[in-house]
Structures are given as C-alpha cells and as structure tokens.
Amino acid sequence: MKNTKSKTFRWPKGRRAAVSLSWDDARPSAVEVGVPILDRYGIKGTFYVLPRNMTRQLKAWRAAAARGHELGNHSLNHPCMGNFIGWQTPETMLENYTLRRMEKELLKASRVINATVGVRPTSFAYPCAQTYVGRGTSLRSYIPVVAKHFEVGRSGFSETYASPERCDLAQLPSIDSDNKTFEELRETLDAAVSKGCWLILTGHEVGDGRVKQTTSAKALKQLCAYFNEHPEIWVDTITTVGRHIGATVRHLPVPARFR
Amino acid sequence: MRVPASNTFRWPNGRRAAVSLTWDDARPSQVDVGIPILDRFGFKGTFYLLPRNMKRQVAKWRAAAARGHEIGNHTLRHPCTGNFIGWQTPGTMLENYTLARMERELLEANRILGAAVGVRPTSFAYCCGQNFVGRGRRLRSYVPLIAKHFVVGQAGYSETYASPERCDLAQVPSIKFDNKTFEELRLTLDAAVTDGCWLILFGHEVGSARGRQTTSAGALRKLCENLKSRPEIWVDTVSAVGRHIGAAVRHPPARTRLR
Numbered sequence: 001m002k003n004t005k006s007k008t009f010r011w012p013k014g015r016r017a018a019v020s021l022s023w024d025d026a027r028p029s030a031v032e033v034g035v036p037i038l039d040r041y042g043i044k045g046t047f048y049v050l051p052r053n054m055t056r057q058l059k060a061w062r063a064a065a066a067r068g069h070e071l072g073n074h075s076l077n078h079p080c081m082g083n084f085i086g087w088q089t090p091e092t093m094l095e096n097y098t099l100r101r102m103e104k105e106l107l108k109a110s111r112v113i114n115a116t117v118g119v120r121p122t123s124f125a126y127p128c129a130q131t132y133v134g135r136g137t138s139l140r141s142y143i144p145v146v147a148k149h150f151e152v153g154r155s156g157f158s159e160t161y162a163s164p165e166r167c168d169l170a171q172l173p174s175i176d177s178d179n180k181t182f183e184e185l186r187e188t189l190d191a192a193v194s195k196g197c198w199l200i201l202t203g204h205e206v207g208d209g210r211v212k213q214t215t216s217a218k219a220l221k222q223l224c225a226y227f228n229e230h231p232e233i234w235v236d237t238i239t240t241v242g243r244h245i246g247a248t249v250r251h252l253p254v255p256a257r258f259r
Numbered sequence: 260m261r262v263p264a265s266n267t268f269r270w271p272n273g274r275r276a277a278v279s280l281t282w283d284d285a286r287p288s289q290v291d292v293g294i295p296i297l298d299r300f301g302f303k304g305t306f307y308l309l310p311r312n313m314k315r316q317v318a319k320w321r322a323a324a325a326r327g328h329e330i331g332n333h334t335l336r337h338p339c340t341g342n343f344i345g346w347q348t349p350g351t352m353l354e355n356y357t358l359a360r361m362e363r364e365l366l367e368a369n370r371i372l373g374a375a376v377g378v379r380p381t382s383f384a385y386c387c388g389q390n391f392v393g394r395g396r397r398l399r400s401y402v403p404l405i406a407k408h409f410v411v412g413q414a415g416y417s418e419t420y421a422s423p424e425r426c427d428l429a430q431v432p433s434i435k436f437d438n439k440t441f442e443e444l445r446l447t448l449d450a451a452v453t454d455g456c457w458l459i460l461f462g463h464e465v466g467s468a469r470g471r472q473t474t475s476a477g478a479l480r481k482l483c484e485n486l487k488s489r490p491e492i493w494v495d496t497v498s499a500v501g502r503h504i505g506a507a508v509r510h511p512p513a514r515t516r517l518r
Contacts, residue, residue: 082425083417083432085454095427096513128418131391132400135427135510137407141391141400148396157416158342159387166341168354168394173342195344251354251394258355 009165009196009248015234017193018164018241019227020200022046022154022174023215024074024125026053027205031060033217034206035069041224046238048074048125048154051112058116065117070237073113073121073150076105080128097133102142106149122151122239125202129156131171143170152242154200161188162198164245172242177201177215182222189223193233198241268424268507274493276452277423277500278486279459281305281413281433282474283333283384285312286464290319292476293465294328300483305497307333307384307413310371317375324376329496331382332372332409335364339387356392361401365408381410381498384461388415390430402429411501413459420447421457423504431501436462436474441481448485452492457500 011018021038023030026049038045047064049071054061065071079102082093090096106124114120124146131143146153147170158173167173175188185201192199201215209216227235234241270277280297282289285308297304306323308330313320324330338361341352349355365383373379383405390402390412405412406429417432426432434447444460451458468475486494493500 081427081432083419083422083456085422085425085456091517093425095425095510096517098513098518101518132402132430134513136429137403139400139402139406139427139429141398143391143398144396147398157418159416160340160342163342163344166344166352166354168340168398170395170398171391173340197342197344254355254357254393255349258350259357259360 011164011196011234012244014232016232017196018198018234018236019189019192020046020198020236020238020241021177022048022125022200022238023203023206024048025050025078025204026057026061028057029205029207029214031057031064034215034220035064037206037217037220037224038069039067041228043224043227043235044068044070044237046070046072046123048072049113050074050078051076051109054113055116062117065119070123070239071113071117071119071121072123072125072238073106073109074125075127076109078127080130094130094133095135099133099140099142099145102133103145103149106145110149123154123242124150124152125154126156126171131155146170151246152238154202154238156202161192162200164196164198165249167198167245169242169246172200172238174200174202177203178213179209179216180219181209181216182219185219185223186226198245200238270423270455270493271503272493273491275491276455277457277493277495278448278451279305279457279495279497279500280436281307281384281459281461281497282465283307283461283463284309284337285316285320287316288464288466288473290316290323293474293479294323296465296476296479296483297328298326300487302483302486302494303327303329303496305329305331305382307331307382308372309333309337310335310368313372313375321376324378329382329498330372330376330378330380331384331497332365332368332380333384334386335368337386339389353389353392354394358392358399358401358404361392362404365404369408382413382501383409383411384413385415385430390414405429410505411497413461413497415461420451420454421459423455423457424508426457426504428501428505431457431459433459433461436460437464437472438468438475439478440468440475441478441485444478444482445485448482457504459497
C-alpha cells in the first residue's frame with residue numbers, strides 16, 4: 001500500500017534527509033570531548049542532561065548552549081524498570097511511579113535546566129527508552145505527558161530511523177552511536193538518506209569506542225567530516241528538525257476501518 | 260539500597276536462576292531446525308506464532324505443542340511503528356491502531372492458534388518490542404490488555420534480564436538470541452545466574468549465524484549442552500516460569516510518597 005503523504009513532504013532547501021546527533025545523561029566526556037569535535041565542524045548536537053550531572057560542569061554546559069547546542073530534558077532521577085536490580089531502587093523504578101509524579105518531576109528537571117543554563121528544554125529523551133509508569137492492568141504510557149510538555153520525545157534502541165510523514169514526534173526512534181565504527185554508522189546513514197528519512201543517533205560518553213556506552217571520538221570526527229562534504233544531508237538539533245516536521249505534516253484521525 | 264523481596268523469593272527445587280528460549284513469527288527454520296535441537300536435549304521452547312505463518316506448517320506445530328513446547332500469541336498482523344516504511348502499511352501501523360481493534364485481533368489470533376494446534380496461548384510477545392497504539396497525546400499503552408488476557412507478556416530488545424521480585428509479568432524483558440556466539444550468550448547467562456534472575460532469549464530463524472535475524476544452530480546446541488550440565492538452572496517455557504513467579508510474588512500498591 002502506498003503512503004500517499006510521501007509525495008508531499010519535502011526537506012527544506014532541497015535536502016534529501018536529516019540527521020541529529022544526541023547524547024544522554026550529561027556525561028563529562030560528552031561536553032569535554034564530544035562538543036569540541038562538533039564545534040570544529042560547525043555541527044549542533046542535542047544533549048539530554050540529567051540535572052545532577054549537569055550541575056558538576058555548569059560552565060561548560062552553559063557555554064555549549066550559548067554556541068547553539070540543544071539541551072534537552074532526560075527526567076530528574078533517570079527512572080527505569082526495576083529489573084535493573086543493581087541500579088534502580090524502589091524509589092526510582094518506573095513500576096512504582098504514577099503519571100502525576102512523572103509530570104511533576106519532568107517539569108522540575110526543566111525548571112532546574114532553565115534556572116542554571118538559561119534554556120527551557122523543548123525536547124525529551126526517555127531514560128532506558130522506557131515510556132511507562134506502573135505495572136500490569138494499571139500500567140500507563142507517559143508518552144501523552146511528554147507530548148503535552150515537549151515538542152519532541154526521543155526513544156531509543158530502535159531498529160529503524162524516523163519517517164517524516166509517519167513518525168510520532170512524541171516518541172521518535174533512535175539508533176545507538178556507541179561502540180560503532182564510522183563504517184557501521186555510515187551503513188545506517190546511507191540507508192536513512194536513500195529513504196529520505198531522519199536518522200537520530202544516541203550515545204553516552206565520547207572517547208574510546210571500545211569502552212562500554214562510548215561513542216568513538218574517531219568515528220564521530222569521520223562522521224562530521226562526511227557531513228561537511230554532503231550538504232544534501234540536513235544536520236541539526238532534534239527540536240529544529242522536529243519543528244520542521246511538526247509544521248509540515250498533519251495526521252488525520254484514524255480512518256473508521258482501522259478502529 | 261536492598262530489595263527487601265530478594266530474601267523471600269526462591270526458585271523451585273533449589274534452582275538458582277531460570278532460562279526461557281523463545282522464537283517469534285513461526286519462521287519455517289524453527290520447526291525444521293530449532294525444535295529438533297531442543298528435543299534432543301529435552302528442553303521446552305516458547306514459540307510466538309503468527310497465524311499466517313503457522314498455517315503453512317500446521318502438522319509440525321501441532322506435534323511440537325504435543326511434545327510440550329509452548330505456543331504463544333504474536334498478534335494477528337504483526338503491527339509495528341509506521342517508521343518501518345518499506346514494511347508497515349497504514350492498515351498495520353500501530354499509530355493507526357485503537358485499543359479496541361488490538362484487543363479484538365489478539366483474541367482472534369488466540370482463537371486461530373487454539374483451533375489449529377489445540378492449545379490456547381497463555382503468553383504473548385510484543386511485535387518489534389512495541390506496546391502502544393495511537394500517537395502523541397492520545398497514545399495508549401496496550402500492556403494492560405496483555406495483563407488482562409495473558410499470564411505473561413514478553414518485551415524485547417531489553418538491556419537486562421528479569422528480576423523475579425520486581426518484574427512485571429505483563430512486560431518481561433528479553434534479550435536478543437540472533438547472531439550471537441555461544442560465548443556471548445554465555446556471558447549474559449552467567450550474569451543472570453549470579454543475580455538469581457530469569458533470562459529470556461528471543462530469536463527468529465535458527466540456522467547459519469551469518470543469516471540476518473538468525474539464532475546460530477551451533478550456538479544453540481552449545482547453549483543446550485551448557486544448560487544440561489547445570490541443573491541449578493531451571494530451563495522451561497515462559498508461561499511455566501511466569502506462573503511460578505506470579506504465584507510467589509505479590510506487588511503491594513506503590514507507597515504514597517512515591518505517587
């Protein structure tokens with residue numbers, strides 16, 4: 001079946017695809033190693049900062065934001081499923097959350113970021129790519145809360161990139177940049193570009209790509225150099241690309257035959 | 260912080276951990292290659308069948324069910340996010356689903372599988388590991404539907420295994436089986452045993468490890484040999500292990516201060 005909208009959507013300025021580079025948690029190496037690489041190539045990244053990590057390097061993050069990098073919300077306490085037994089506690093695990101507490105804490109994290117860096121986050125990244133609170137028959141998705149308070153929500157560990165015509169801006173797919181070579185990243189990038197899609201990469205640290213949860217600094221440099229030579233690829237922050245899609249694509253109510 | 264329940268939960272018959280081996284979609288190589296390997300070692304697997312694929316090998320699936328392998332539900336049409344543009348259509352993408360349609364189709368798949376193989380499924384595997392219908396502010400999780408109709412719901416692409424005390428049986432995590440060596444699987448297995456947890460592996464085809472979405476037949480054989488030599492590990496179907504946890508663990512409502 002053809003997606004009728006694919007004929008109408010256009011990337012701005014004749015570009016063929018979009019890419020956003022993002023990192024989670026406000027790890028020290030993201031601002032110390034990652035941001036300088038992006039700056040050298042004139043590329044803006046998106047950083048989903050945890051308030052408690054960000055406040056340790058406030059000056060560096062403030063300077064990054066002033067140069068145009070996006071600072072997004074990554075929750076207050078990084079709540080994930082309780083199955084992470086060595087890490088999540090009864091207080092932080094999503095099974096013990098309510099929608100009300102989640103909303104309160106998302107707004108508080110945004111307030112802290114705004115008060116310390118001077119930018120109010122417009123995008124959010126789900127910790128551990130998990131999108132629920134509670135359990136079983138009383139489990140609820142908190143994606144509607146993210147849709148209410150942010151322009152864009154970014155998910156993770158996805159098997160594919162975002163289709164501009166079909167994606168839900170409240171839960172965009174993203175693919176890991178950690179522990180990958182430039183060649184591996186390039187393969188995913190080429191597929192996304194050939195389909196006219198939006199590739200969002202997610203990482204944590206930036207440095208030695210053999211270390212757990214680390215985007216290879218070398219691969220990142222090669223990727224940035226590649227972008228500089230390929231103006232047909234729009235590289236920008238998640239909110240900027242998301243805003244363009246949000247202003248262009250309208251989603252009609254679900255047809256009655258699908259209900 | 261300690262998990263108070265970890266002192267009270269015990270695996271049956273003095274076992275230290277549990278393992279379930281699962282495959283999705285009813286791919287032909289599962290009955291042709293995978294099940295004969297499991298049978299040789301006397302292990303029961305869990306197979307989440309798509310009705311349209313199952314119908315091509317009904318006799319073999321019925322025989323597998325009769326030998327004790329579990330037949331689970333994997334929906335009627337394998338709906339996933341519309342971002343899979345080359346594969347999902349407006350008629351199958353989750354963004355166009357409603358909870359009512361999802362419930363109807365889950366029950367229809369149960370009826371078809373029950374009639375064809377003689378067992379009504381009690382477990383379910385989320386397609387693409389995704390558990391939502393709709394988009395944005397109107398998006399809803401369908402985990403509560405699974406909690407209502409099944410003993411166990413299995414999520415995928417997880418970063419960790421299930422803690423018996425903390426897991427939500429309506430969305431237990433599972434880890435990729437496909438394209439891994441025995442040594443890689445062994446690392447995950449040993450970590451799960453150390454933590455006293457329930458490791459669920461999920462795969463698609465069974466055969467040459469270089470094939471896409473394929474559990475290596477060689478790695479599966481070595482894993483079965485390893486499990487056979489370690490009687491402290493309980494190897495059983497997802498529903499059998501899930502039932503034991505469901506009967507042993509109670510989840511009181513979250514405390515007021517966490518709401």
